[in-house]
Amino acid sequence: MLPPYRIKVVEPIAFLSAEQRRMAIASAGYNPFNLRADQITIDLLSDSGTGATSDAQEAVAALGDESYAGARSWFRFRDQVGSLTGYPFILPVHQGRAGERVLFSNLLKPGQICVSNTHFDTTHANVELVGARPVDLPCAEAADLDSSEPFKGNIDLDALEHLLDGPDGGKVGLVLMTITNNGLGAQPVSMANLKATSELCRRHRIPFFLDAARFAENAWLVHEREPAYRDMAPRQIATTAFGYADGCVVSLKKDGLSAVGGFIGLRDEQLHAACEANLIATEGFSTYGGLAGHDLERLAQGLREVVDPWYLQARAASTARMAQLINDAGVDTVQPAGIHALYLNAGRLLPHLSPAQFPGHALGCQLYLDGGIRCAELGSLYLGAMDENHQLVTPAPFELVRLAIPRRVYTDTHLEYVAAILADIAKDPERVSGYRIVSAPPILRHFKVRLEPL
Ligand code: F0G
Secondary structure (H helix, E strand, O other): OOOOOOOOOOOOOOOOOHHHHHHHHHHOOOOHHHOOHHHOOEEOOOOOOOOOOOHHHHHHHOOOOOOOOOOHHHHHHHHHHHHHHOOOEEEEEOOHHHHHHHHHHHHOOOOOEEEEOOOOHHHHHHHHHOOOEEEEOEOHHHHOOOOOOOOOOOEOHHHHHHHHHOOOHHHEEEEEEEOOEHHHOOEOOOHHHHHHHHHHHHHOOOOEEEEOOOHHHHHHHHHHHOHHHOOOOHHHHHHHHHHOOOEEEEEOOOOOOOOOOEEEEEOOHHHHHHHHHHHHHHOOOOOOOOOOHHHHHHHHHHHHHOOOHHHHHHHHHHHHHHHHHHHHOOOOEOOOOOOOEEEEEHHHHOOOOOHHHOHHHHHHHHHHHHHOEEOEEEOHHHHOEEOOOOOEEEOOOOOEEEEEOOOOOOOHHHHHHHHHHHHHHHHOHHHOOOEEEEEOOOOOHHHHOEEEEO
């Protein structure tokens, strides 16, 4: 599948020797977040803010109007976001989590519950920071990593209805649907599930919002997998999805095809006024929200490019091809392949390591040691419950590793290289050693934890 672009500007990548990589990861406390970018050959840590911009985006960036208030760039951004989402009120923010903080501090009260198909980690943290409780209700199909059910990102509608009708129903202050479901294998949410959730929330008079960081990729997977939407263009599907909700919070570092940015979309005028006051005090005036005029321009153009069916189809095909190579090499990934990332089943590949020895983390470190590849663990190191001595008390349900794929950055040759390194590890998995924690912060552990090999 040919991507609809060719490369005009390139950036060198680093090739370190095996010994240099061994020293680099040791001095990083075996935490890939502590590595320097120039110590990495292929960086699959995140698809956030890591995409390549287009010549059209760089051209319009030159039109960036840096006026403090009422910049022309703001109106171009607002019109693009407004027509995509259909929301009358748009507030720009510098990235998704800033939007979460502004929105939740005005929408949620201490003691309330925020329900999601799965909260992303910063979303989870921002719900807790306002004194509310995040509750995840993923659909049952999500628990079977190998099944090829098309919409494993869905929320469990029965469980949601049960919660809303039960004794805690009155405490639910928000239902937030993450599209695609980043915490659960990049799986999409169906339009049927969005519509049913929307109706349920309306009946219970509970605000229903989207965390729509990957709205275009979700739309593409709906186009591919939900028969009623086969003839609808991705942009129209995305607009329909936004239409089911009362508002959204969006990180534009993913499907905005830019390094920074985000927005809050709202229908409610009062909520908009409250969020706007908070935004002005903490992010910036409401016509720039922490962004420069040139960022707003790149974003407005990026939002046009990201819904191109050809682009989405090529990106989805590239991820699916990589999944096939990895699966053929004997490494299982969460099925079916999504678009922005592949999730390796490290628990299954490394059965000689117990969850307390962090098999996902061990596989991630091995990918760096053997190939200079950086990625992120999504297992017991990230999600497990631990005591004050950093001993694992409750393991995560799965020991996964996420290979996030930046947009328009790596060619299939780069991805083949990653698959080849993994194939080598899969030939002799017993040589991968486990890890133990040396020190860890009290919250958002994975970012600053330090470890050592066993
Ligand atoms: N929601 C989702 C679903 C996300 O994946 C992210 C970020 C955010 C919110 C927060 O947005 O980074 O702009 O503040 N995800 C990145 C990742 C960091 O690697 O998955 P942000």
